[in-house]
Amino acid sequence: MRIFKFGGASIKDAEAVRNIYDVLQITGHSDVLLVVSAMGKTTNAIEVVINNYFEKSAELKASIQEVKKYHNEILLDLFEDDQNPVFAALKKLFDEMELFLQNNKSPNYNYVYDQLIGYGELLSTTILTYFFSHKNIDTNLLDVRQYIKTNSNFREAEVDWQLTQKNISAIKVKATLNITQGFLGSDENNFSTSLGREGSDYTAAIFGYCLNADSVTIWKDVPGVMNADPRFFENAILLENISYREAIELAFYGATVIHPKTLQPLQRKEIPLYVKSFLNPKLPGTKVGKGSDLQPLVPCFIVKRNQLLISLSSLNFEFIMEENISEIFALLHKYKLKVHLIQNSAISFSVCCDDNYGNFEVLKAVLSSKFSVSYNENISLYTIRHFDDLSANSITENKKVLLTQTSRETIQIVAAT
Incomplete structure (x- = not known):
């Protein structure tokens, strides 16, 4: 068994779907399980639907229509016969989506988010299954929510490994092309959950681990893992081999090619992970x-861009001790600010973090009761693994450096953008 993961960019339109077929002709598709993301920017489009549901009900219908139109245009390009059952299959999914919006009584944004966001993956895998069958490839569509079980921490669900292993082990692996959705799971009440943005890589690793796969391959629009993001750095170099340890370090610091949770289950069973180009397979x-x-x-x-640097100092020049730091981290956890760097002195404490949930204003009010709070928004956190003077200077040149932290192999620089 080989696990292939294809992201949204690899299936963004009909031409891209045909390219995946070509890739499978080169790699072979027997005993392969595809883990597939939503097509193109569908996840973003469904987020608009969710936001309109809560805040702009007058625009809800139009935002749903945008998602329908995008997928129907792909269908009409892929299938000559508009009576192909794939059209009815997609209509059924859209009907389910709209029925939920009509009948939902829960005001919990995160719950509603997870019940809707996965339709992008359900739509994409349905299209691929019918298209590959149309191309005479024997396919088997799996609903990932029946296999990956999680807790009810909507939008950042944690995997119940024991139950997930039991479910996936029951899959009757055939000499066929198995297709399932990335990013999703379900809780004990069978409500849909999600594993966090970019969680499809993690899904591939979960299946790889539970099926004792020979390998997991993540297909990207880049040649592999580069030593820098080519969008932000010139002369990026392909990394041919990376150890599990080094890849986990890179993922921890924010390298976007590999999801941070992906590597841990693969390392436990020493399953190799490949990152390859779907443009040049x-x-x-x-x-x-x-x-x-x-x-x-x-x-x-x-x-990491769009970061927040929060600096706290004691109001009366008392030391910031362990109990203060513990309290600060408890609040950061409560308000879901993800910390990427910390630095402290006798009477000050600084963190560089994400505020993906927009909770900083509330947190700032709480912190201000005990600390003097200063902050910088929209800053960048640069991390260099295996740095030298030349590489460090290339980052600090012509930038306002707010904070620097250095260890044996890694330097981190917080700078205003």
């Missing part, structure tokens, strides 16, 4: 597995 790409940390050994650059 014959290229070797990057292998993540056992072996030397990095080949070639070069500085690796990671940037």
